[in-house]
Amino acid sequence: MTFMRMILVKSFLRTGFCVAFTFVELLVVMTIISILAAVLLPALNKAKQRAYIVECVSNLHQIGIGLKMYVDENQDTFPPVDARCFLGGIDGTNSLMGPLPAATNRLLAPYVPGSETFHCPADRGTDGGFLRPSVFGGLGCSYQFSTLPWHSYLGIAEDVDHNLCLKKESWPPDPARFITMHEWGAYPQAVWDLFGGVNVVQWHNASHPGQVYESRSWIHPTIQEAPEKFVAPVLFVDGHSQQCDFTTVIKSNQFALLTRRGTGCGTSR
Numbered sequence: 001m002t003f004m005r006m007i008l009v010k011s012f013l014r015t016g017f018c019v020a021f022t023f024v025e026l027l028v029v030m031t032i033i034s035i036l037a038a039v040l041l042p043a044l045n046k047a048k049q050r051a052y053i054v055e056c057v058s059n060l061h062q063i064g065i066g067l068k069m070y071v072d073e074n075q076d077t078f079p080p081v082d083a084r085c086f087l088g089g090i091d092g093t094n095s096l097m098g099p100l101p102a103a104t105n106r107l108l109a110p111y112v113p114g115s116e117t118f119h120c121p122a123d124r125g126t127d128g129g130f131l132r133p134s135v136f137g138g139l140g141c142s143y144q145f146s147t148l149p150w151h152s153y154l155g156i157a158e159d160v161d162h163n164l165c166l167k168k169e170s171w172p173p174d175p176a177r178f179i180t181m182h183e184w185g186a187y188p189q190a191v192w193d194l195f196g197g198v199n200v201v202q203w204h205n206a207s208h209p210g211q212v213y214e215s216r217s218w219i220h221p222t223i224q225e226a227p228e229k230f231v232a233p234v235l236f237v238d239g240h241s242q243q244c245d246f247t248t249v250i251k252s253n254q255f256a257l258l259t260r261r262g263t264g265c266g267t268s269r
């Protein structure tokens with residue numbers, strides 16, 4: 001045995017033969033494995049992201065069925081605004097938004113089987129310590145009902161009475177494009193100053209899920225600097241759910257998604 005063979009990996013086969021590898025052979029194997037990993041991992045990640053989208057679209061579809069049953073049993077009326085983040089799911093752990101409704105008391109609990117239906121698999125929360133590691137864990141639900149509770153006073157909302165909340169089922173003007181439910185990701189959130197700035201989080205397909213982007217750069221990068229597209233599944237009033245790419249509409253006018261027909265997605269009729 002030479003000096004080069006001092007570093008050996010030995011394994012014994014059932015037959016009793018001893019198989020030995022030199023350091024160079026081991027190096028070759030490790031190189032091949034790392035090349036294969038470099039090629040396969042991005043493909044596996046893409047497949048995982050696609051699976052997340054499919055699951056999320058399915059979640060919203062089931063929520064849409066449950067919401068339809070709720071509306072039918074409540075004088076054709078959509079849920080009230082205080083249920084906007086809590087239509088179903090689990091007991092949340094975040095106390096910053098005040099006492100959260102228990103999972104069993106949430107309006108869609110009797111209509112949508114399984115609390116996981118309210119869990120977006122790409123949900124990684126929002127950064128800054130608020131709602132980490134996930135909105136689902138913090139509030140008990142990854143999705144929000146279409147409301148504009150923090151924006152209407154700025155005159156952005158076309159309807160100052162919280163959009164769909166407590167509206168009759170016949171009220172939405174374009175049901176195939178009017179958003180009913182959306183996740184926290186890829187959707188404008190709180191107005192954080194008197195000038196009407198918004199922030200947006202990326203979840204699906206994001207290299208840094210949970211990263212917040214702002215319309216003006218104060219703490220976080222700007223929306224224009226976001227590296228990936230703002231992609232998210234959405235449920236529409238007509239009951240269909242689909243993946244939407246909001247990148248163009250968010251980067252051109254952050255408020256457009258908050259208006260009735262500014263979704264940039266859905267099927268116009």
Ligand SMILES: [Zn+2]
Nearest residue numbers: 056120122183
């Ligand atoms: Zn999702």
